[in-house]
Amino acid sequence: MQNPTYDSLYLFINGKWLNADDRDTAAVVNPATGNVLGRLPLATEADLALALDVARDSFDVWRHTVPAERARIMKRAAELMRERAEHIATQMTLEEGKPLTESRDEVLRAAEYFEWFAEEARRIHGRVVPANRPGVQQLVKRQAIGPVAAFTPWNFPAITPARKLSAALAAGCSVILKPGEESPATALALARCLDEAGLPKGVLQIVFGVPDKVSSQLIASPIIRKVAFTGSVPVGRLLSERAADGVKPITLELGGHGPVLVFADADIDAAATGGAANRFRGTGQICISSTRFLIQRPVYERFVAAFVAATEKLVIGDGMAAGTQVGPLANQRQLEKMELLVADAVAQGAKVLIGGKRIAGPGYFFQPTVLADVPMSARIMHEEPFGPIAVMRPFDALEDGLAEANRLPYGLSAYAFTRDARTAIDVGDGLEAGMIGINQYRIIATELPFGGMKESGHGSEGGTEGIEHYLTNKFISQI
The missing domain is CATH 3.40.309.10 (Aldehyde Dehydrogenase; Chain A, domain 2)
Structure with missing residues (x-):
């Protein structure tokens, strides 16, 4: 068996890779051995406040970036993910434990999501609706909803962030992503691919920390316009309540049985x-x-x-x-x-x-x-x-x-x-x-919706449906 190295761990805020310095840290453990792989820096309140300000400012830049350019950056990031698939898969197996063959497959499927939604960015269509009065033009535009707070668990540290990031970025949203603290290096590796592909600084930020503290600060901020969460039903309920306080839409992919x-x-x-x-x-x-x-x-x-x-x-x-x-x-x-x-x-x-x-x-x-x-x-x-x-x-x-x-109340x-x-x-x-x-167990495909009903959540990721939750409709009537 090879003895691979584990990547250094950071926060990624405002286009900068921030190490522990005087921040609290958490141990990342190899579940196959029980050995500590590294120490993960945890974001402070000041870190999160900075991330929110940057998400607001970078949204103005990214939403005005033409779809063809957004698509180009996302496709280049997908290429980098494929080039680095072995390295990213190794990080995933070290920190999450799944067989390396499964990790390789997951990285390649994550890259597929960025390719798929890169094309969807070029197909965000509005429409012209004939008016009932002469001389009136009626338009429906579909525009990015705003900065997004996204939360993902540890079990699929590449494909779950990829579903959220690819759709949100294609729509023109900036994103603050909090991955699972057990498997942070995989998400950071995806972020590095996006950064090196030319994503404007601050459009994507990666933070880690005590989940309850991070989610409460991010969701409560008026800067955040949309929440996306994958995880357990109890936590999904909690985040739904927090999002409801600000009348913010939330996409939930929760548990199943x-x-x-x-x-x-x-x-x-x-x-x-x-x-x-x-x-x-x-x-x-x-x-x-x-x-x-x-x-x-x-x-x-x-x-x-x-x-x-x-x-x-x-x-x-x-x-x-x-x-x-x-x-x-x-x-x-x-x-x-x-x-x-x-x-x-x-x-x-x-x-x-x-x-x-x-x-x-x-x-x-x-x-x-x-x-x-x-x-x-x-x-x-x-x-x-x-x-x-x-x-x-x-x-x-x-x-x-x-x-x-x-x-059961589950319906995933x-x-x-x-x-x-x-x-x-x-x-x-x-x-x-x-x-x-x-007559088959394989039901997931990039081009198809991923989501459940009942207490397994609402909203879909993937497919043409996946981008809808990151867009808002604007009706314009003009004479």
Whole structure:
């Protein structure tokens, strides 16, 4: 295994890379080893106040930059991300833990978002509306909404910031981004690509700090006109309240508890082996991950056996090691949560078919776990696990499966497997989720909307829908 170096960590404010100096710092830990990778400077109130002033001033510059120039800068940044993909992916694996193959893929997909929205910048169209009075011209213009405060978590430190930054920058907004403190180097690497591509100083700023203090100061400022957040439902509620105080729009991509409906006529082996790969990718720390496998009773035993067999073959280890498929959890909190969820389910009668325990040694490793016959009273049937645990339950009729799939307040992702066209249509119509995969687990594409419903949030990122939330409509009537 190679021994790569970890980048120095900074704040990025007003086009300057600011180190710790006399600021407080937080340790960034390699979750595979428990070793400290570096110390992250945390923004002071004065740092945030400066970032807000700069965001206001740079917005005036960026919104008047012609779309073709905005597109050119964003495309150049995407090129730099691709050129530096190996380095950025290495930073991601060191700080977040996912296998290097997954990190490489994420960096390349982040670059795709900047390319996609670079083109969208050139397609921000208004319209002329015929008037009911002679001599009157009526115009509808779509303009950048203003400076944006964006908050992203640690689990996808490249693609989640990319979705927000690419759409906001394409629209002409300036952005203050607060990434997750567990995986800061990845976001800083993206910022460096944008900076070196020619993004005007101050249009993008990266800050870190105590999340509650940073969010309260940024959102309360009248300079911020738009908020975007990806993270947990409780924090989403809190930020929604803060945004509401200033009547500011907020885009929310929150948690999920993805159901998978497997019907008796499905390709059972494909649904099971693909399901295991999907469930344990990213060590299960993925908001759209399949978590609750609901299997029609005639094929329940067969599906579960195939799923367990696929799980047994997974290679667990340091994400930097060749062949690793499942890395560590991101932190000690996640590790302890997995133990509590499994213990609670077992205490109430669930069966552990494989896994169920932390792995001895350094790092935050937990065995890929399959629970069967989980009672409805178990916590894991109600709470998003956000870790390497899969839940198996049988169902009978389509209506029963849909009822269970839609029972929770989450509505981010859902999946179904069937060879019957009528069933596929009914399931697609009946599932309450913003993103649905039929006979496949891969449901994310740059050109398509990413978002949920119910308590999984509102608004979409990606696709033509993604830029809408960073634009405002202006009606002009003139004689």
